[in-house]
Amino acid sequence: MKLYGKNPVIERLKSNPKSIRRIMIDEDHVDLVYIRKKCNQHGIGLQTVPHSKIQRLAQNLNTQGILADIDDFTYMAIDELLTNAYEKRRVPIFLDNLNDPQNLGGIIRSCGALGIFDIVLPATESVSVTDLY
Numbered sequence: 001m002k003l004y005g006k007n008p009v010i011e012r013l014k015s016n017p018k019s020i021r022r023i024m025i026d027e028d029h030v031d032l033v034y035i036r037k038k039c040n041q042h043g044i045g046l047q048t049v050p051h052s053k054i055q056r057l058a059q060n061l062n063t064q065g066i067l068a069d070i071d072d073f074t075y076m077a078i079d080e081l082l083t084n085a086y087e088k089r090r091v092p093i094f095l096d097n098l099n100d101p102q103n104l105g106g107i108i109r110s111c112g113a114l115g116i117f118d119i120v121l122p123a124t125e126s127v128s129v130t131d132l133y
Contacts, residue, residue: 001069001070001071001072001073001130001131002057002058002067002068002069002070002131003020003067003068003069003070003131004058004061004062004063004064004066004067004068004131005062005063005064005066006031006064006065006066008068009023009035009066009067009068010031010034010035010038012068012070013035013038013039013042013044017038017041017042017044018042019070019071020042020044020068020069020070020071021044021045021068021069021070021071022044022045022046022047022068022069023035023039023044023045023046023047023066023067023068023069024046024047024048024049024053024054024057024066024067024068024069025046025047025048025049025054025065025066025067026048026049026050026051026054026065026066027048027049027050027051028051028065029065029066031066032048035066051065054066054067073128073129078120081118081120084118085118088116089116090116090117090118091115091116091117091118092117092118092119092120093107093111093117093118093119093120094120095107095119095120095121095126096122096126097125097126098121098126098127099126099127100127101127101128101129101130103127104119104121104127104129107119
């Protein structure tokens with residue numbers, strides 16, 4: 001799975017660096033020194049590349065000159081999610097008939113601003129977490 005953009009990649013470096021396999025960054029990126037330092041601290045591979053290569057790999061999405069290869073998103077069973085939500089006082093949010101990954105991303109970002117939550121999606125006929133969210 002790919003993660004694009006300066007803020008998402010930097011936040012992932014802070015919150016969950018073990019999930020990052022490698023980072024590709026524009027050779028002229030303003031945050032190159034900071035990213036390199038964090039990658040060295042956590043043993044993450046870093047490759048500096050021309051901006052055109054990042055754009056080509058990201059299919060011209062707005063990467064802000066940085067692209068991270070991260071572990072695939074993992075799902076958990078509903079019983080486990082509800083047990084964890086109860087024990088950790090998390091709010092489960094149930095979504096149905098959601099078909100656009102960008103809408104899912106917007107919902108997740110909005111919920112994130114409100115506090116601790118878990119998203120519940122149907123196993124079939126529903127959007128899943130993708131590179132585009």
